[in-house]
Amino acid sequence: MSNKAARNLFIYGSLFFFVIFLALTFDTMGKLDKRAPEITEEVNAGKMVWHKYDCIGCHTIFGNGSYFAPDMTKTAEKKPKEYLKKFLMDPKAVNPQASMPKLGITSEEADKLIAFLGWTSKVDTNGWPPKPILATAAGVAGRELTGGQKLYQSLGCSNCHMVNGIGGTTAPELTNVGSKRDKAWLTGHFKNPSAYVPNSAMPAFGNLSEKELNDLTDYMLTLKQEVKK
Numbered sequence: 367m368s369n370k371a372a373r374n375l376f377i378y379g380s381l382f383f384f385v386i387f388l389a390l391t392f393d394t395m396g397k398l399d400k401r402a403p404e405i406t407e408e409v410n411a412g413k414m415v416w417h418k419y420d421c422i423g424c425h426t427i428f429g430n431g432s433y434f435a436p437d438m439t440k441t442a443e444k445k446p447k448e449y450l451k452k453f454l455m456d457p458k459a460v461n462p463q464a465s466m467p468k469l470g471i472t473s474e475e476a477d478k479l480i481a482f483l484g485w486t487s488k489v490d491t492n493g494w495p496p497k498p499i500l501a502t503a504a505g506v507a508g509r510e511l512t513g514g515q516k517l518y519q520s521l522g523c524s525n526c527h528m529v530n531g532i533g534g535t536t537a538p539e540l541t542n543v544g545s546k547r548d549k550a551w552l553t554g555h556f557k558n559p560s561a562y563v564p565n566s567a568m569p570a571f572g573n574l575s576e577k578e579l580n581d582l583t584d585y586m587l588t589l590k591q592e593v594k595k
């Protein structure tokens with residue numbers, strides 16, 4: 367190759383890739399904003415409260431923080447606001463076994479935190495954090511699930527409850543609930559939890575049909591295993 371050809375290759379080659387670099391940069395910048403919803407004043411105020419109580423000293427969020435407590439990025443996605451509010455203000459009122467301390471969060475602060483966590487849950491994180499595989503949560507792999515087990519999965523009970531080691535930790539474990547409660551209690555509790563447990567943080571499932579309530583209760587009554595500690 368002559369000197370001139372080499373120089374031209376260098377100049378036009380560099381130019382060519384610089385143009386591609388610019389185009390990709392503009393493309394990425396255009397997409398970035400759409401990955402997160404708008405930051406309102408309340409969301410911003412919630413982030414301040416998040417810092418005030420040093421939540422990151424125990425929790426992770428967007429991958430940053432401590433591994434003592436569950437990741438918060440998508441918490442608000444599947445948990446009702448009323449439940450989160452009760453938990454934030456007094457964790458042990460939701461679950462006597464909760465290890466999160468009562469931090470003294472006020473009602474307004476809880477609302478702001480929930481707005482902030484609602485925002486983080488809507489940010490497109492490309493599937494992160496990975497979701498646990500709940501296929502075997504209700505039954506044994508490979509066995510047909512009963513109606514009650516299917517409802518247990520589709521209604522998201524395992525977001526809060528644990529059965530045989532799979533599920534959430536902030537509500538009572540259900541592995542042995544069949545030995546503890548009877549049919550009437552369970553059915554009534556599904557329709558209106560706080561009529562049975564004062565100030566219950568469990569959402570009511572009052573809009574289920576009689577058959578669905580029956581199926582779910584029947585499933586609960588099969589859960590009679592000693593919980594190994």
Ligand code: HEC
Pocket residue numbers: 415416419420421422423424425434435436438441445450453454457463464465466467469471479534535536
């Ligand atoms: C001293 C450690 C600690 C601090 C500080 C802390 N948490 Fe927690 N948090 C926990 C633990 C542990 C859990 C898991 C449930 C349990 O055992 O209490 C939890 C659970 C939660 C849950 C319920 C998650 C679920 O799956 O239902 C929310 C929401 C939450 N924390 C939000 C916060 C926020 C917001 C702050 C800051 C204002 C905060 N936490 C500060 C330890 C902490």
Ligand code: HEC
Pocket residue numbers: 445446449460461517518521522523524525526527536537538539540543546547552559560563566567568569571582586
């Ligand atoms: C947002 C969290 C949440 C969801 C979702 C949830 N629960 Fe609960 N559940 C709780 C909390 C908190 C309690 C403790 C207070 C109470 O007993 O009402 C509870 C209590 C219970 C109890 C009584 C346990 C005992 O030992 O007395 C049963 C049974 C139960 N839930 C079943 C279910 C089923 C089945 C579903 C799905 C249809 C479900 N829960 C969905 C939070 C939840």
